[in-house]
């Protein structure tokens with residue numbers, strides 16, 4: 001079959017790297033949460049990741065000023081909260097109240113964990129080199145928490161414009177990774 005040219009603006013939806021996550025920040029005692037899907041692992045240990053946070057978002061200033069955040073992993077069970085947090089701003093909305101998310105104190109950073117998420121990663125910014133050009137913050141995970149009582153799937157994977165793939169089935173294939 002002949003190839004059909006794919007719009008460059010949609011490339012991200014083919015390469016979407018991982019689950020949609022929720023990024024919490026806290027500045028001057030005010031916590032906020034935003035939805036984020038542009039993230040990637042960079043190092044195993046210490047666990048290091050890259051996250052693109054647009055400077056148009058309220059969260060950008062808090063992340064940049066405090067150098068801290070928490071990345072939490074939701075499942076489709078709270079999909080409405082996930083999309084809700086990505087479609088309004090902490091500038092004028094208390095998203096925790098609006099979407100029924102419960103902040104839980106973290107151990108190493110001011111930003112809160114989220115009770116409804118099966119995993120939460122406490123992070124600090126370790127490299128801002130790519131922020132001016134790509135709004136990409138490099139984060140080191142300082143502490144990681146999981147809630148064994150919460151299901152880990154199906155996670156949500158963004159395909160663009162409100163379309164999500166659900167991941168759930170797990171299979172094991174031969175691996176030489178150590």
Ligand SMILES: Cc1cc2nc3c(=O)[nH]c(=O)nc-3n(C[C@H](O)[C@H](O)[C@H](O)COP(=O)(O)O)c2cc1C
Pocket residue numbers: 020032033034035036037038039052053054056057058059060082083085086087088089090091158
């Ligand atoms: C599924 C989804 C994924 C998103 N991924 C990102 C992302 O990776 N980076 C980003 O800057 N904004 C992303 N957004 C947009 C922000 O979540 C959105 O602009 C949000 O309103 C910002 O909130 P804030 O102003 O309280 O920081 C995403 C939104 C959705 C719905």
